Amino acid sequence: MFEPTTLAIIGALAGVWAIQVFLSTMQMRRFHKRSQQMRRLGAHMAVGLAGNMYRRKVYAVVVVDADGTVVAAEYLSGFTIFANLQPIPSMEGRDVWEIGRGAPPPGISAKTWSAIDHAAGFLRKKVDPIRAAAEERNTEEVG
Numbered sequence: 001m002f003e004p005t006t007l008a009i010i011g012a013l014a015g016v017w018a019i020q021v022f023l024s025t026m027q028m029r030r031f032h033k034r035s036q037q038m039r040r041l042g043a044h045m046a047v048g049l050a051g052n053m054y055r056r057k058v059y060a061v062v063v064v065d066a067d068g069t070v071v072a073a074e075y076l077s078g079f080t081i082f083a084n085l086q087p088i089p090s091m092e093g094r095d096v097w098e099i100g101r102g103a104p105p106p107g108i109s110a111k112t113w114s115a116i117d118h119a120a121g122f123l124r125k126k127v128d129p130i131r132a133a134a135e136e137r138n139t140e141e142v143g
Contacts, residue, residue: 023082042072056078062119077112
């Protein structure tokens with residue numbers, strides 16, 4: 001029914017796919033384990049995303065204390081499943097309400113800044129839901 005060459009190609013593709021699924025699962029577990037370690041550093045943690053399925057994605061994990069001050073921030077970016085979370089020390093000590101305002105700080109790419117702002121949006125709603133709702137309304141009125 002199928003020629004041996006066809007079966008070999010299908011088998012090779014299935015094998016490569018299985019390896020990719022295994023390695024991406026391992027990356028997901030590393031990411032989850034690290035994010036859970038970071039969660040213990042502060043009162044709230046959020047994960048943000050920038051990019052889409054056609055362009056490289058950047059994930060950012062941001063942890064804040066009860067006052068909304070960033071305690072830790074890390075990002076995940078890369079083309080392979082071997083990418084790991086990388087710390088962003090320049091974010092520590094910033095107020096969650098300042099994140100995403102203006103140009104990114106030196107050493108942080110625009111896409112990473114966007115992912116950090118995405119995570120900060122969730123954190124703003126946790127730290128002060130009333131202020132977050134008011135700022136969201138003001139942004140909608142202006143835009």
